[in-house]
Amino acid sequence: MQIILSFLGAFLIVIGLALMAGGTLGLLRFPDFYTRLHAVRVADGLGAVLFILGLALVSGDGAVALRLVLLAALVAALGPTMSQLAANAAHAAGLAPLAGSYRAPRPDPRRRTP
Amino acid sequence: MIALIGAAGIAGLLVLTLLRLHAGPTLYDRALAASSVTAKAALICAALAAAAGRADFVDPAFALALGGFVLNLAILKFFRTGTLQAPMVREG
Numbered sequence: 001m002q003i004i005l006s007f008l009g010a011f012l013i014v015i016g017l018a019l020m021a022g023g024t025l026g027l028l029r030f031p032d033f034y035t036r037l038h039a040v041r042v043a044d045g046l047g048a049v050l051f052i053l054g055l056a057l058v059s060g061d062g063a064v065a066l067r068l069v070l071l072a073a074l075v076a077a078l079g080p081t082m083s084q085l086a087a088n089a090a091h092a093a094g095l096a097p098l099a100g101s102y103r104a105p106r107p108d109p110r111r112r113t114p
Numbered sequence: 115m116i117a118l119i120g121a122a123g124i125a126g127l128l129v130l131t132l133l134r135l136h137a138g139p140t141l142y143d144r145a146l147a148a149s150s151v152t153a154k155a156a157l158i159c160a161a162l163a164a165a166a167g168r169a170d171f172v173d174p175a176f177a178l179a180l181g182g183f184v185l186n187l188a189i190l191k192f193f194r195t196g197t198l199q200a201p202m203v204r205e206g
Contacts, residue, residue, distance in 0.1 A: 010116045017123045020154075024127045027134050027150065033142050036134075040150055048157055051120060055164040058117055063169035071160055071175055075153070078183045082149055089190040090142040 002060060009057030012050050019047030032098040033090055037083060045079035121161035128154040145189050152182025 026039025049072050056068035128151060135147035156178035163171030192198055 006116075013116055013120045017120060020124070020127055024130045024150075027147065028130055033140060033146070036143060037146055040146060044150065044153070048153060051124075051157060052160055055117055055120070055160055059164040059167060061167050061169070064164060064167060064172060067169055067172040067176075068160060068164065071156075071172060071179065074176065074179055075156075078179060079153075082183060082186060085187060085190055086142060086146055086149075089194055090140075092194060093142075095140060095142060 005057050006060070009054040012054030012057065014054075016047040016049075016051030016054060019043050019050065023047060033095060034087065034097045037087055037090075041079055041083035041086075045076070045083075048079070049076045115165075117161045117165040121158050121165065124154050124157045124161065128158070141193060145186055148189075149182055149186040152178050152185070156182070 020043070023039050023043030026043065027036050030036045030039055052068050052072040052075060056065040056072070059065050059068065131147055131150045131154060135144055135151060138144040138147055156175040159175035159178060160172060163169075163175065188198065
């Protein structure tokens, strides 16, 4: 039973790490504040909750697991609240979102490497 | 063991988030990156607590999660209203 829980916890930790890597790369690469907010708060929030639940399964100790489940509930409640507050503050301050099609910056084709 | 690997992965992502905190063009990008940094620090604390197997090591993770939330809330409120002081006289 314990080994099944450990494998399930490791699976959840890996899934959470992959989601958080995607969210952090979105934070680095997206063109606009609102798209960055979307990447960080959606992918990163879900990844953090899965990561903490995986830790609770891996730890194998009742007290640690209970506290980690409570921490997962706290993170799951605070993330969307913070997302709404940040988007509302930026919109009220007049930060305009990018509209239209976006082209990712490419290296200049005229510059030739020797 | 997997908890330590997870902590190392989250630490690498935290370094990438610090890049956005350094380069963010607007205030709100920096506030978002700062809240993400505190959330990732809380995750590192939780992973180390699960690796050590001690329940009282989870408390810094709670402190970082709640403190980061309140800090980011205060930053956003300050730059929206220009002050943290409530108006002393009721309008009207």
